[in-house]
Amino acid sequence: MVRIAANWDPVESPSLTSAPNAPARQADALTPEEIEEYKAAFAVFDKNGDGDITAKELGEVMRSLGQNPTDEELNDMINELDVDHTGSIDFKEFLVMMSKKPKFVDPEQEIREIFNVFDRDGSGTINSSELRHVMKAIGENLTDAEIDDLIKEADVDGNGTIDYEEFARFFKKD
Numbered sequence: 001m002v003r004i005a006a007n008w009d010p011v012e013s014p015s016l017t018s019a020p021n022a023p024a025r026q027a028d029a030l031t032p033e034e035i036e037e038y039k040a041a042f043a044v045f046d047k048n049g050d051g052d053i054t055a056k057e058l059g060e061v062m063r064s065l066g067q068n069p070t071d072e073e074l075n076d077m078i079n080e081l082d083v084d085h086t087g088s089i090d091f092k093e094f095l096v097m098m099s100k101k102p103k104f105v106d107p108e109q110e111i112r113e114i115f116n117v118f119d120r121d122g123s124g125t126i127n128s129s130e131l132r133h134v135m136k137a138i139g140e141n142l143t144d145a146e147i148d149d150l151i152k153e154a155d156v157d158g159n160g161t162i163d164y165e166e167f168a169r170f171f172k173k174d
Helices: 022-028 032-045 055-064 071-081 091-099 107-118 128-137 144-154 164-173
Strands: none
Touching: 032 055, 032 091, 032 128, 055 071, 055 107, 071 091, 107 128, 107 164, 128 144, 144 164
């Protein structure tokens, strides 16, 4: 879900403004399940929860995925999607972007990218604070006990954190 921003190429991307009704038609083709998934992804990007993704917020997420875009590149990405010219991407514009993503995705790459979103400090592990933050960002307000239970369930080596291998194993089991 986050992969599209990490691989975004504004030069290769067709302009959203070239066919005024095309973006709406593309977004309308999404299933309810896809829209729910994209709501969760949007929440991760929309750090302050105001309903818009700014270039700064986009940069934070991309950097958490190991990318290092310049301010100019971030602004180009925002401007490419910002059909209403507000300087940010709202959910409808985000859906248009996501409706263009390829249907085939390398599952290992996707798991790695999701892990990187959770691993906010880049330490290579997910602690309870990081897990709580991301779960809250996607609308899952879990109790401390629920967070602890999730950590315990995934933490095979019992060190109190989840490394990539544990995360991938836990992610694949569902």
